[in-house]
Amino acid sequence: MVLSELPDKSNDPEESHEDNFQALKAKSLAGIGSLIKRQVATKVIYLVATVILARLLTPQSFGIYAIIAFMVQFFSTFGDVGLGAALIQKKGSLSREELATTFWLQQALVWTVALLVFALAPLAKLIYPQLPANAIWMLRVMVIAFVIASLKTIPAILLERDIRFDRIAQVDVVESLSFYGFAVVFAWLGQDAWSFVYAALARSILSVITVYLISPWRPSFTFRFSGVAELVRFGLPYQGNNVLAFVKDAVTPLFVGTYAGPAAVGYVNWARNFAFAPLMISEAFGRVAFPAFSRIQDNKELLGRTIERSIRMMTLVMFPVTALVVALAPELTHLVYTDKWLPGIPTFYYYCTSPAGIGVFLPLYIGILSLGNARIILLLVSGLVIFEWGIGVPCVMYFGFVGVAMTQPITVSIFTFLYKVILAKNGVRVNLTKNILPQFFAAVLAGIAIKLLAIKLVVNFVILGALLLAGGFAYLLMLLAVKKDRVDEFVEYAKSIAGIGAKK
Structure with a gap:
């Protein structure tokens, strides 16, 4: 049942709107829960199959x-x-x-x-x-x-x-x-x-x-x-x-494919897929958020708060996952994919800026779309195409296939800023700094600590698993020390998605 079909429970428009929103919220959380469960299943299938295929x-x-x-x-x-x-x-x-x-x-x-x-x-x-x-x-x-x-x-x-x-x-x-x-x-x-x-x-x-x-x-x-x-x-x-x-x-398959050959495309695609593996979280959110945000598009204040909460919840997970994978990328590649894929590691590092940033710019992007501003996005993406080809092609010619990923950090930064400005001009206020900094610094520090530890060890599968667990634990401790309420909020959010506890 979509929001527009929910029955009115009061003659008061504001009360009716709140009832409708709560119903939509409950359904959206259930939807995210279903998608996350699906993502876990499909990602397990994907990761196992990818490892087998990469070896075969x-x-x-x-x-x-x-x-x-x-x-x-x-x-x-x-x-x-x-x-x-x-x-x-x-x-x-x-x-x-x-x-x-x-x-x-x-x-x-x-x-x-x-x-x-x-x-x-x-x-x-x-x-x-x-x-x-x-x-x-x-x-x-x-x-x-x-x-x-x-x-x-x-x-x-x-x-x-x-x-x-x-x-x-x-x-x-x-x-x-x-x-x-x-x-x-x-x-x-x-x-x-x-x-x-x-x-x-x-x-x-x-x-x-x-x-x-x-x-x-x-x-x-x-x-x-x-x-x-x-x-x-x-x-x-x-x-x-x-x-x-x-x-x-298309810079990768079109230009890299013709300029450097299919093997180079294989390395780039492997690096991209490896880097984007954590996106299971953002994919689940994105598929639910567009229809859900679209139902509350007329309430700009509520939409802004919803976007901010989405950013907090996504980055709380995306930042540490990306940081730990970056820190242990050579060890993961050597043990899991075999050394024939090691030439793709530098490309992987550049691509990792996208999954790190998507927890921020994806809610902003979907917020703009939910307002019906597809034409504005079209203009921005047009500029991005010019940038990707204008910078990406020379980088490939000068640095090799790794050059195709060198534009990622710049585009993530630029588009996050532009999306925020566009929302503000449409009456939707979003504060990025207070909603992402604690998670960001905790993730960076955890990643650095685990990298320094990995350098001193001979890493096998057992050590690799221990390092990942230690990194996650270190991140959680740091976040609890500086922003405990954010962890509490995420726990309640996770319970809502899983259908545990009282419904609000």
């Missing part, structure tokens, strides 16, 4: 798949006009006509893009001469997987609008199990880069079946574009953000 396959194989996936993703951005986000953001209920029209419009776009890619697939070898000859058919099979996956959009959106992330979590687990399970099996059978392609196809088929079993929506044969014109007006700039963000990130 070469950086070259990872790079080939990354390039193929990039090409499919590039064209797939034109198979969506942001209607999914528009449906989630829309106030009030959705009509059957809106849903059906959205479904058929998206299918028309998806099939147009798919046929185009299928026909133009041979051009891939012209752009990437180092790709193997069978890469053309890898691309075509990936396009088929993309078409199949598009069928689940509407039922998945209905679950998100209703903040039914417990059910979405089930779909995500199925997707993760199917992709990594099939990838490991085919890699074991010696299929190299094809392992990922077969796995992507299996994931699409199984996820569509699962979504329709959980959310049995059926499209009607209705199409009236005027019924979704308003959605398109919001969706286009929103999708424009996605296209530009995609172009920004």
Whole structure:
């Protein structure tokens, strides 16, 4: 049940609004709890499978798949006009006509893009001469997987609008199990880069079946574009953000792939995935926050307080996790992934600034989107694309593939500042300093202490585990010493997510 559907419990608008907010809060916390449980499950699957795949396959194989996936993703951005986000953001209920029209419009776009890619697939070898000859058919099979996956959009959106992330979590687990399970099996059978392609196809088929079993929506044969014109007006700039963000990130597969080859892409993608592993927390938050923030967009003071609390809770976990992983990165890589991945460590360090900063700028970003300001984000991301390519390309040419990640610390700082300014101009006040400094300094000190200790030890799996536990304990002690109320707040927040204790 979405917020707009909650019954009025009082004739007092303020009391009614508070009742609605509390109901939304409870549902959002339950949603975050479901997603975190799902994230734990999928991350365990991901980490185990990634380690196995990293040992079975070469950086070259990872790079080939990354390039193929990039090409499919590039064209797939034109198979969506942001209607999914528009449906989630829309106030009030959705009509059957809106849903059906959205479904058929998206299918028309998806099939147009798919046929185009299928026909133009041979051009891939012209752009990437180092790709193997069978890469053309890898691309075509990936396009088929993309078409199949598009069928689940509407039922998945209905679950998100209703903040039914417990059910979405089930779909995500199925997707993760199917992709990594099939990838490991085919890699074991010696299929190299094809392992990922077969796995992507299996994931699409199984996820569509699962979504329709959980959310049995059926499209009607209705199409009236005027019924979704308003959605398109919001969706286009929103999708424009996605296209530009995609172009920004395309420095790796597009330029690094052509300039340094698939192996370099493999190292960069490994470093990025390794660095972004802690993002399970932010992903869970982000998927719940957009529909939840959108429901309270008219109450600027409440939205500001909600954003601040989100920042406190996310950074309390993201900062220490990132700090400890950075401190022990060489030891983790040597023991877990093997030494063939060590050349990617410098790139990993630069990428780590994003997961460290995302606990701050993600709530700000979602706050802006919830206000319906997709066009402002579009302008900012346009500038970011110019920056990433203008600085990233010369850095790659001068420093090698590590240069692609050197822009990360700068972009995190700039965009955090700009998002805060935009919210302030829209009447949403957010104080960053008091909400992040205690966690930041405690995490940095814990990371330094553990690094100094690791240098003096011969690290094996037992020592590595002990160091991680010691680092987490040191962080907690420092935070308790300087800001105990923040730890108490997080404990209550965690209980709310887990459904423990009294409901407030």
